[in-house]
Amino acid sequence: MIGEIVLRVILVGIGATLVMDGWALARRRLFGIASLDYALVGRWLGHMRQGRFRHEAIARVPPVPGERLLGWTCHYLIGVLFAALMLTAVGPQWLCRPTPMPALTLGALSVAAPFLLLQPAFGMGLAASRMPGAWRLRRQSLLSHLLFGLGLYLAGWVGAQMAVSPLCGG
Structure with missing residues (x-):
């Protein structure tokens, strides 16, 4: 059952x-709004090996080998970790009967990661405070993370529809 x-x-x-990445793609194609380049996440992580955790401007920092793959891999691992965090809070029975509120709540709370960690480390300031149009960037981040929460619910719902499982009494 643990494996399941x-x-x-x-x-x-x-x-x-x-779902979050689908929204980013649609936003770029429909509205011309760029999203985070996950190669920069890989660059940030790659420079941690040399003890550099914060940068004045991550885009001006020298690239590291494999930064794009590293950034995208970590992006998806973080998504899985957030899903695990939600399931730890609400219990594994949510997988059998998913409800939107825990997923949307976690999505909203997960925006703290870019606001408090990623953006300051990239040189953008706390919650992008050093960036032009900071409030616009904050709204975009919140919407993206709420869509991540919606994605948690939708993925949980699809999984519940497909599963015949001892976890769910089936």
Whole structure:
């Protein structure tokens, strides 16, 4: 049963991250609004090996080998970790009967990661405070993370429809 829970958490986290990335793609194509380049996440992580955790402007920092793959891989792993965090809070039965409120709540709370960690480390300031149009960037981040929460719910719902599982009494 633990193996099934782990597999389903992985699938829910990946599914939710795909919804978030689908929104980013649609936003770019329909409205011309760029999203985060995950190569920069890989660059940031790559420079941690040398003890550099914060940068004045991450885009001006020298690239590291494999930064794009590293950034995208971590993006999806973080999605899975957030799914696991939600399931830890609400219990594995949510996988059998998913409800939107825990997923949307986690989505809203997850915006703290870019606001408090990623943006300051990239040189953008706390909640992008050093960037022009900071409030616009904050709204975009919140919307993206709410869509991640919606993705958690949708992926959980699809999984519940497909599963015949001892976890769910089936």
